[in-house]
Amino acid sequence: MFLLLCGVLCFCALGCGQPDDGKRYICRAIPISGDASCPVTLLPDLNTGGQEEELRNTVMQLRETIVQQKDTISKQQSTINELTTKLSLCASATNDRKYGNKGASWGKDKQNTMGDVPTDPNDSIDSLGKTMQGLKERLENLEQQQVRANISGASFPSELRDLLQRRLGELEKQLLKKVSNLEEEKSLLSNATAAYRLKTESTLNALVERINELEKGGGDFKSPEQFKLSLPQRTNYLFGRITKSLPEMYAFTLCMWIKASAGPGIGTPFSYGVPGQANEIVLIEWGNNPIELLINDKVAQLPLEVRDGKWHHICISWTTRDGQWDAYQDGVKLGTGDNLAAWHPIKPGGVIILGQEQDVVGGRFDAGQAFVGELSQVNIWDRVLKQMEIQSMANCSTYLPGNVISWLPSNVEVFGRGAFKRPLELCQERLNNF
Numbered sequence: 001m002f003l004l005l006c007g008v009l010c011f012c013a014l015g016c017g018q019p020d021d022g023k024r025y026i027c028r029a030i031p032i033s034g035d036a037s038c039p040v041t042l043l044p045d046l047n048t049g050g051q052e053e054e055l056r057n058t059v060m061q062l063r064e065t066i067v068q069q070k071d072t073i074s075k076q077q078s079t080i081n082e083l084t085t086k087l088s089l090c091a092s093a094t095n096d097r098k099y100g101n102k103g104a105s106w107g108k109d110k111q112n113t114m115g116d117v118p119t120d121p122n123d124s125i126d127s128l129g130k131t132m133q134g135l136k137e138r139l140e141n142l143e144q145q146q147v148r149a150n151i152s153g154a155s156f157p158s159e160l161r162d163l164l165q166r167r168l169g170e171l172e173k174q175l176l177k178k179v180s181n182l183e184e185e186k187s188l189l190s191n192a193t194a195a196y197r198l199k200t201e202s203t204l205n206a207l208v209e210r211i212n213e214l215e216k217g218g219g220d221f222k223s224p225e226q227f228k229l230s231l232p233q234r235t236n237y238l239f240g241r242i243t244k245s246l247p248e249m250y251a252f253t254l255c256m257w258i259k260a261s262a263g264p265g266i267g268t269p270f271s272y273g274v275p276g277q278a279n280e281i282v283l284i285e286w287g288n289n290p291i292e293l294l295i296n297d298k299v300a301q302l303p304l305e306v307r308d309g310k311w312h313h314i315c316i317s318w319t320t321r322d323g324q325w326d327a328y329q330d331g332v333k334l335g336t337g338d339n340l341a342a343w344h345p346i347k348p349g350g351v352i353i354l355g356q357e358q359d360v361v362g363g364r365f366d367a368g369q370a371f372v373g374e375l376s377q378v379n380i381w382d383r384v385l386k387q388m389e390i391q392s393m394a395n396c397s398t399y400l401p402g403n404v405i406s407w408l409p410s411n412v413e414v415f416g417r418g419a420f421k422r423p424l425e426l427c428q429e430r431l432n433n434f
Helices: 002-015 048-099 121-152 156-215 387-394 427-431
Strands: 228-232 239-242 250-258 267-276 277-285 291-295 298-302 310-321 324-329 332-337 353-354 372-381 412-415 420-423
Touching: 002 291, 048 156, 048 291, 121 267, 239 250, 250 277, 250 387, 291 310, 298 332, 310 387, 412 420
Parallel strands: none
Antiparallel strands: 228 372, 228 420, 239 353, 239 412, 250 310, 250 372, 267 277, 267 353, 277 291, 291 298, 310 324, 324 332
């Protein structure tokens, strides 16, 4: 029986045999009444312990690499934040400089980073230069970190390096633009200062000249403006000339007291010619035609009547906008019109002649167009006077000297034997002649 049991066990062992795959199997005895399916138990691999040690070392290396990568990313994020802050400061400084507001300060020694931007352009340029130098040093440090990372086997993200390069490029462009803006502002400031100085000097010179004129003009007349120009004959050699010229004007008002001799036409009491246009401003009446106002050789007929041998106060205003004009006689508006040399500016640098019409600038007079009579208080303003102002001069309530041309003895030169300046009748006496 014992031999039979041994034979069964051997047969079972041979029957459960497996191909030689490098693994070991164990056969064990089972009861006769037990399961004869030949259970198999796989023994543990003898190399399992070595593999676990190798896996453990790999995990530790990966953990160290992750820690290193985390530290690197943290440093890079800090650098990005600093660059972003610098870029924001550049943008805020540019905007504040543009709108004249206060902005952030880039001074290294200032704890308050919201102070004033340096007002001196050179300080701003030096500050931006130091900032750019600091950014370049940080970029070089990052590049060195990349080299060390490559040597140690850790990877340095190329995207971050490209981002830093772009940010640095943008900051360099902003620096160049700000330097250019500062230079332009410096130039404009210098020009504005020079223009203001010239304007101040011009005003002072005009004031001194006005004082000198007042001092010189009070000798022969009761007041500087109380004189008249007499042109008693119709010739081509009697006339008066204003020593000053006109500036460029887009509007004007011309006023005068006029006493014309009776006859066919009063002639030309006023003419202003410039190079290239002898009829820039002309007031003329010839023959039986009405008085005409010429501007840039364009003509408008005025409803004025002054050839009765009496004193009359006349004013003519004009503006380049739509060529609007108004005509006053003795303080009353008698006519208005438009489209007279519209949008044409009065040209500067010409010659003003009283009593003659200019065919060329300053000369070639025609005796048939000469004025015969007396003129006084010929004043010119570079604006359109209000009707109340004109009425106050016409009724002798006040006297307003022109801000461009004022009636002073030193401003009027007389030419031709028989033409002269003499004292003017009182304003009230002139009114009694109306």
